[in-house]
Amino acid sequence: MNFELDAAQSVWRDEVRAFLRENVTPELLAEVGEHRTTLLGGEVAAFRKKIGAKGWFGLNWPAEFGGMGLGPIYQHILMDEFEYWGVQGPDLTVTSVAPMIMRHGTQQNREQFLPPIARGEVRYAVGYSEPNAGTDLASLKTRAELDGEEWVINGSKIWNSQAHVATHEWLCVRTDPEAPKHRGISVIIVPIDTPGVEVRPLITWADYRTNETFFTDVRVPRTNLIGQLNEGWQYITGALSLERGALTNAGDFRRHVDELKELVRLPLEDGTRPVDNAEVRRAIAQLDADVEAAVLMGLEAASLLEIGEMPTITVTVAKVFTSELRQRIADVGTRIFGLAGALSTADPAAPAAGRYEKLYRNAPLMRFGAGTNEVLRDVIAQRGYTMPRLGR
């Protein structure tokens, strides 16, 4: 047990911080804030390129795949700092898709798909959910049939975030419709520009764009199948676990709390300061304590990964806790400034430039997304305490 960064970890954190201090510009943040944009513009692309140049996209990959071979604690430190600064670091492509290819892909898969990821040339969207297969993911119906040396894919995916800026889709398909629902699922990589792929925008309450993606007689090479045929379910549940793990760094939470502590000292319209109100102080102290717990959950998950344990319960607990905490942070951030808290990012007078108003609209997503908290609570009880599974 050790709550202190060791010397090498401190150096690493300082390096990441220095990089961010230098490269996170107001222009970049402005572009990041523009979630509606169909294509991410120059600032984000340039920033990604700089991260690639540092080798950080492959920071947790083994050296044999061109990675830096750094452990989960290092990855955690990096993600935490990126979140604190409000910019995206290594995304699902490198934290989730690539590790799955390394772990489950064939040798050919690895040679074909990993190097472009490492070079930062490609970006994956992850195609899991369908209109009738959300929480009940295993009910997915998108079909892939082998026709000679090609897969022919038909169906559609929903909540297909990033598809409009991605180059490839990590697509879950049904390859054996006769098998029980958790069997017969495979993962196939589909370049987004393949004929027959159509990406339609879905705009959410948070102005965040996600997509519905349609696949009509889309043909990709047989070798785009990842790993073994009909073994996809175990790959994607593994990927989801990593995804949940990646959600728990809570660096952005720490930033919010730090920022709120400063903002409440500024006088409101009527001359009073929120910090002079005991209720406001208490609300912030409560968030502060809970964010600390969230931070520790993330560190514990990273520590367990570091010693080779899959922290399933830890990341599940952390996902439920952090997603509900995010909603509380947003609620506090919109209610301690009086009615001014209702002003949106569009209004120049909004406290904190409307960030909490936006977070309030953003927060619901993480509570039902990436596994609804209801199902995850079942998981905590059933896997954490072996409680009987009986029809939920």
Place this chain on the structure above:
Amino acid sequence: MNFELDAAQSVWRDEVRAFLRENVTPELLAEVGEHRTTLLGGEVAAFRKKIGAKGWFGLNWPAEFGGMGLGPIYQHILMDEFEYWGVQGPDLTVTSVAPMIMRHGTQQNREQFLPPIARGEVRYAVGYSEPNAGTDLASLKTRAELDGEEWVINGSKIWNSQAHVATHEWLCVRTDPEAPKHRGISVIIVPIDTPGVEVRPLITWADYRTNETFFTDVRVPRTNLIGQLNEGWQYITGALSLERGALTNAGDFRRHVDELKELVRLPLEDGTRPVDNAEVRRAIAQLDADVEAAVLMGLEAASLLEIGEMPTITVTVAKVFTSELRQRIADVGTRIFGLAGALSTADPAAPAAGRYEKLYRNAPLMRFGAGTNEVLRDVIAQRGYTMPRLGR
């Protein structure tokens, strides 16, 4: 819609208050506090006799059964005042058992059992739960078999509160073991002093005594069957509804909040006053608001009964809300006085004479008793919103 007492209702409330002001003595309250006592002593008995003399045990009974024929609002006002003063008014015998006899009993049942209740000579314990039939009440196994002109009863009841001070048991028994579980249940009245009845104490965390009651070859006249054979389930579910309704007056809650408002002005050991702490004020304001809502739920239930509607959802909502509110009141009452809040009724230095410490131990009961809140939430969803019932 009218939130004001009319002239007659005001007169009634004043009459009840005057009676209580005169008759609720410190000696009576001291005896009421002694839950462990096996038999209630002189003060409670004398107080009950005075209530009987006022005719209030039959206040909501029709005149034909010797009652005062007053409506649910009047009953509510009376119960509310009694609760505020911390004494038991008309108990389940008159608010729940007697109305069921009136509604479902045979003519002979009514003539035999109602007059002694009206005169305050008898007191019923209500025997529903069994060790393996708690929330799942319909699984009860206590058997009654007809042997000539007598029922022969074998089995046991648990959480049989008041049995040690009751004269009679309102007993739910299985009279047809072949029928589906909700059929084949009947209600039989058993005098507690019948040979074969044994009452054993169960002492709870709150020092409150309840009982386990054993019935071994207990014989009672055939005519002690209430209403129709095998129709008992509908009688007892009706009685439970009334019982839940009777729980929602919240007069005691109002008293607690009023009292807390006064207590927090007194200085603590270290010279500070809880009321000078914003958190304490806010906690009390929150309770105050919630108690107001609880009071209104009770009044709404009474109003619905007054116009002839069975307020099933209202009393179910109220039961869940009030039972969880009671736990919060107890929690606040034990945490705003510093460590002194841990002092029990046994310690002369306890704030509020330890009432909140005792309430804290008492409060769990109402959350799982009289229908666990989990099952009642199912009821609210399924009956209040016709949500599908599918294996809970």
Place this chain on the structure above:
Amino acid sequence: MDLTHSAEQLELGAVARSLFTRECPTSLVRRLREPGSDGLAPTLWQALASAGIFGIPFEEKYGGAGAGQYELGLVFEQAGRALCPTIVYSTMVFGLGVARLGGDQLKSRYLPDLVEGRLRASHATWNPSNAADLRPRLSALRVADGWLLSGRLLFVQNAQAVDVLMVTARTSVHREPQRTYGFLIQPGGAGWLARALMTIAHDQQSEVVLSDYFVADDAVLTGPDGTGLAEGDLAWLANSAIALQCMEMVGGTAAVIEQTVAYTKVREQFGRPIGSFQAVQHLVADMRIALDAARLTATQAAWWTGRGEIANRAVAIAKMKCNEAYKWATLNCHQLQGGMGYVLDTDLHLWSSRAKLTELQGGTTDTAALWLERESGLI
């Protein structure tokens, strides 16, 4: 004591509900949220006027129905279900203000038009973040035949779309004590500057800056004896407005719960409707419990203020319960509707945004708790 509705009250609620269902669909709500919308809704407005809604609480001699202010609350409950544009609310609050604070002359000037649907109005007589703070934000300087108003008002509903606005100002007259007067002013003209505020609910609110804005003597509310408006009357008006808003919040809460329950009955996952899962049912049950608490306390507040009482305690409690019930119902409904209810194409977010706005409008739960603490003598 009778917490049930009379047949007439039930009928009024049903009429209002069907009127709003017909005349205030979410397509209208969406149109009014668009940038550049003036927040007016002429067809709905005409329907409300025809149905006599605007006249409900006012005396018959001004064309009203004299039916009682509580009945207006029943209408607002239905308005809240349908997310009725706020101009109906701001107009009615103005009307209640004139009826309570004005003399016969001003009442005759404004109320008949208002009742007939010919007048749109609003008000700014309390701190929009704290309805118990009645200190005027404007100063009034005495000039010939009238007053010059100056100062800044924040969050004035529909300021740029209405015919008339009731504001309060602190007078400044040589050798006289400062007094609080009311002023009925027309938006626009010399000394008027307004800026639209962008809120989460995309509703019509403005910042208004007045600089030596002239108001003639005949549009001034001086109180019965000319010494200023009684604080009690202003408090009653603010509390009446909060109580009516609470009724709206109750309607909104009920609406999102019902929509969401309907969704859970048809949405299937794991081979069964999600509404059959106990976790879903319990979330619904918890929303219902909060709704009942909100409904009963809002009803009480609307009833007592409707009787002319200031009712600080009832109003504080109602605001506390309605704020939390509405907000958490919308957030929990997002949870139950998932991605489906999260895209702008579906309607849930219209209520969610409104719930957040009304939570903050007039006072958060913390603020309302302070009202209650003050009323209880704790502070």
Place this chain on the structure above:
Amino acid sequence: MDLTHSAEQLELGAVARSLFTRECPTSLVRRLREPGSDGLAPTLWQALASAGIFGIPFEEKYGGAGAGQYELGLVFEQAGRALCPTIVYSTMVFGLGVARLGGDQLKSRYLPDLVEGRLRASHATWNPSNAADLRPRLSALRVADGWLLSGRLLFVQNAQAVDVLMVTARTSVHREPQRTYGFLIQPGGAGWLARALMTIAHDQQSEVVLSDYFVADDAVLTGPDGTGLAEGDLAWLANSAIALQCMEMVGGTAAVIEQTVAYTKVREQFGRPIGSFQAVQHLVADMRIALDAARLTATQAAWWTGRGEIANRAVAIAKMKCNEAYKWATLNCHQLQGGMGYVLDTDLHLWSSRAKLTELQGGTTDTAALWLERESGLI
């Protein structure tokens, strides 16, 4: 950075757990709650001494293991599971105080005996309702060869059963500034009056009134240069004690959840184990989430204080999370165990009472939040 336990730490936890399981059954806990009990537990005590538990955090030259204070926290986590009598806790806190505040002479006098299990002790060096309030409750008057202590101490753990008690007092010496000194006193004798307090947990706490109680100079902690104890050292001691108590609370929380889960697996209603109902599983999941937050924050607080840091922030957060996790776990376990867990014959209430007591001991969540606000510069 590594939030996992080493093999040695895991082993220590396992040893402690099996020791407490064997030597501290609930029958012992019940016996110690009986009226007239002295709170001692000689068999358990001897077992702890034999296992070397008392020596864990102390230097080897005093007979200790020098294994680190954090390791003591791991033992207290297991002690909390078993509701270990508080005399173990009060003795260890005394020992930590002597080790931090005392000179070699006092350490040599007390620590070897303590390590060997020959000394029972307690302490009263902070406000028992607020561990951040370090103001002495006693005054010390200078007399020949020593001091006369006077004042009243509330909620002193095991005051009437221990061999020695560490207290602080404010000195009063002519022409010298007031100073805070520590005093190691023997209960009883002239000027000592104690009254047992009756708490919800039936634990051993007393009110102690001292009147000109004499302490010889050789039992006084004057600080390194004789000018009084440093506030930082006293704060560290209080925080260490709170952190260890938090570890206890974590153990207690885990224990009630596990017991209750086991119950829900065998208790059947409606033809199935109640543990198969989603509502029951979600209540368990929520308790687990709270437990994890409590566990991680308590571990952090114990680790930093164990390194000698004052760690106000970590301790405040741990107390906030542990208070609520433990209390609500016991109350929710009552809900799941129903009547079965509510009678005195079953054990759950033993934890429920302890949870309430420890919530209040040292500071409620509101109080701990104030520590955090102060640490954040908000107040």
